[in-house]
Amino acid sequence: MAMSKKPFQTTLSEAMLKKAYSELGEDEERRQQVIAIIQKWFGQQPHLQRIRLEDYSIICFARGCKYSMEKIKHKLDLQFTLRTALPEFFSGWDPLKPKIQDALSCGSFLPLLDYDQHDRKVIVMRPGCFDPMLHKPEDIEKANLMISDTMGWKDEQIFVTGMVIIIDCQGFSLNHLTLKPLTLTKKQMYYLQSSPISPKTINFIRTNSVFHSAYNVVTNMLNDKMKQRLKVHGSDFKSLYKEIDRKILPKDYGGDGLSLAELTEHWKEKVEENREFLMDSERNFRVDESRRPGKAKTAQDIFGIEGSFRKLSVD
Structure with a gap:
């Protein structure tokens, strides 16, 4: 695959460049070096030839993988393999489709618009915010992934400083739990393994009795390292403020940031603005398994039978 005509130009601030240098050993020379190595490797993989790999993506993965070449290669291959093997999440990526609009x-x-006191990205997830009788979980997940891709394409800093997650369980009901197949949850968890970054902490708020049933199911899919990053605050926002700067939190949580309704509208508009990028990614981020060296990977090979999923691994 041909190199980009123009060298990659980072948009990180001076403070973030210093952080990337001190924590990752990143400088201009190393950025260009990893791009050259990965582009050359990528061009030698027959099953990846349909994919247009951007220099920006390489740098994001390099930062998330702490510049380990083998991890970068593994994560990139896994990312595109799963995007191909999970059409329930990665097909029909047109944000103007009525079901996606609804989702x-x-x-x-x-994602919140400001960073926390540790310069990390904060993402609010709300698994109980929709009526599971009206919305298919696959459509909700598609919308979530479109927002995630839109965020990541514009935000270099998240790959240097990492992210924290708030899971707001308000409205989470027995129907949310029973109408979502366990296999779908497992596939979501598996896909997290292909991300170049893993959350520093996962904070559960506004929990209820149904949450605890789901919590037990999900934690069984996690390894011990990830379990240590889970924090259950319940309705104690003061406990949450110790983890995340109150000033940047939504007004709904006693913060000074945009409300959940305002954030919803903001990200809906951003996804719509990036419609072409998202539709292109659906077409272009596909592995040609017929050309994979060795044995082609099918969804059955990757996910196996019920109960055979590996636990979520993190660095």
């Missing part, structure tokens, strides 16, 4: 209007995945 975006629910506000299930809401």
